[in-house]
Amino acid sequence: MPRFRSILVAVRDLRARRSAVVERAARLAAGSGARLELFHDLATPIYLDAVAGTGKSVASLTRIGRDNAERRLEALARPLRARGLRVGVSAVWDFPPYEAVIRRAMAIGADLIVAQKRGHHRLPSLLGYTDWELLRASPVPVLLIKRSRHRPRAPVLAAIDPQHSARGSGALEARILVNAGALASAMRAPLHAVQVLTPWADSVPTRDSALKGLVRASALKPARVHLLLGNPDALLPATARRLRAGAVVMGMMSRRGLKRLFIGNSAERLLDDLHCDVLVVKPPRSPARLPRSRRGVYFLTSLPLN
Numbered sequence: 001m002p003r004f005r006s007i008l009v010a011v012r013d014l015r016a017r018r019s020a021v022v023e024r025a026a027r028l029a030a031g032s033g034a035r036l037e038l039f040h041d042l043a044t045p046i047y048l049d050a051v052a053g054t055g056k057s058v059a060s061l062t063r064i065g066r067d068n069a070e071r072r073l074e075a076l077a078r079p080l081r082a083r084g085l086r087v088g089v090s091a092v093w094d095f096p097p098y099e100a101v102i103r104r105a106m107a108i109g110a111d112l113i114v115a116q117k118r119g120h121h122r123l124p125s126l127l128g129y130t131d132w133e134l135l136r137a138s139p140v141p142v143l144l145i146k147r148s149r150h151r152p153r154a155p156v157l158a159a160i161d162p163q164h165s166a167r168g169s170g171a172l173e174a175r176i177l178v179n180a181g182a183l184a185s186a187m188r189a190p191l192h193a194v195q196v197l198t199p200w201a202d203s204v205p206t207r208d209s210a211l212k213g214l215v216r217a218s219a220l221k222p223a224r225v226h227l228l229l230g231n232p233d234a235l236l237p238a239t240a241r242r243l244r245a246g247a248v249v250m251g252m253m254s255r256r257g258l259k260r261l262f263i264g265n266s267a268e269r270l271l272d273d274l275h276c277d278v279l280v281v282k283p284p285r286s287p288a289r290l291p292r293s294r295r296g297v298y299f300l301t302s303l304p305l306n
Contacts, residue, residue, distance in 0.1 A: 002182040003032040008105040008140075010097075010115040011040045014072040020148040024277075025114040026080050027150065028143075031186035035086040037108055038073045041100035042066060042093045045298045062297055066091050093297045098134040099290045105140045106288060112179075117144040117271075117278075135252060135271075139286040141179050143247070143279045144271070154246025154276070156184040159236055160195040172251045172283040179281050180249035189246060192224040194239050196232040237273045247277040 009025040022038065029036045042065055046058065054061065069091035077087040094100035105113050117131050134142055158180035160173050177193065184191035228235050240248050250270070271278055 002178050002185070004028060004034040004112050004182050004186060005032075006108060006110045007034045007036050007112045007114060008101070008108065008110040009036060009038050010101045010113065011038050011073060011076065012116055014040060014069060019076065019116075021114055021116040021145045022076055022080075024143075024145050024150060026083070026085060028112070028114070028183070028186045029080075029085050029087075030083070031188060032182065034112075034186075035088070036077075036080065037088045037090060037104075037110070038077055039089075039101065039104050040069050040073060040091045041095070041097045042069060042091055043095040043097050043100065043298060058297070062093055066093065092294060094294045095298045096130070096133070098130045098137060100294070101134060102138045102140065102288055102290060103292065103294060105138070106292075110140055113138060113140050113142045115142060115144055117146045131271075135280050137289050139282055139288045141279060141281040143183075143277060146275065146277050147246075151244070151246055153187075153189045155190045155192050155243050156180050156187065157240055157243060157245040157248045158191065158193045159248055159250040160193060172281070175281050175284060176249055176251050179279060183247060183249060183279060187246065190224065191220060192226065192243060192245075193220055194226040194228065194236065196228045196230060196235045196239075198232065199229060233270060233273070236270060237275075240274055240276055245276050247279055248274050249279040249281065252280050252282055 007025055007029055009022055011019060011022065013019070025036055028034065042062075044065075046061065056064075070089055073089035073091060077089050080087045090104065092100060092104065094103065101113060101115065104110075113134070115131065115134060131144055135144075158177050160176065180191055180193075183189075226239060228239070236248070239245075248270075
């Protein structure tokens with residue numbers, strides 16, 4: 001059974017004494033034997049003219065900020081270590097936050113990023129939010145936590161997308177099932193697989209056979225395999241609700257150019273309609289479309305430069 005080995009937890013609020021994203025990641029680590037790293041990105045701009053009045057150097061102020069952040073992360077890590085978990089902490093100055101999270105995940109070899117989903121998107125057709133950008137750019141699977149309360153043994157639903165026609169889609173579907181299996185195993189939850197075929201889809205028998213082959217390889221029971229016909233945008237959330245799923249695992253193909261600005265696949269369209277956690281995976285060897293080196297501190301000035 002596949003297992004997660006290294007999990008990066010993106011901690012947004014350092015003031016919170018309890019964190020749903022940290023607790024969910026801790027459950028995953030306990031169930032899979034993975035190492036956790038609690039990570040915080042210091043993306044707050046530093047105003048150079050304000051620094052001048054402190055009598056401290058920029059290096060000193062940034063070091064103080066990083067040390068304070070790591071102390072707060074340690075306060076979250078100590079109870080987890082007391083439960084026998086392996087937990088590290090790190091805080092860096094970097095921006096934008098989604099790039100910082102991905103860079104750190106790749107640096108430590110994480111095979112899962114756990115992050116808190118921000119509020120409901122009133123303009124879900126535009127990619128302008130940190131979680132959208134995190135999904136778009138990360139080659140590492142991303143688990144977005146949408147529910148603050150954990151439901152024990154809530155099923156994990158692997159969504160096999162019948163519309164993937166690009167090269168590598170078969171490998172993506174296999175990776176969806178692998179990550180769904182790892183998630184279900186860590187949470188000690190049943191695994192289901194669903195494929196929604198559109199009435200206009202070509203080669204329905206071929207897709208049906210592909211699904212059966214994938215689930216045979218995953219040793220899924222026939223009763224937990226759901227092949228449906230209709231609109232995926234409506235049927236996938238309905239199936240997740242009917243099964244009372246704790247998480248849906250789905251794939252995202254890489255996009256380029258202007259297409260990245262608009263919703264064009266199931267992972268992005270359905271994120272707001274699913275009321276459970278969502279794990280998004282990319283095809284194997286997907287590139288990270290961002291600079292590998294940290295950008296460091298974001299400097300601003302409130303005074304005219306001329």
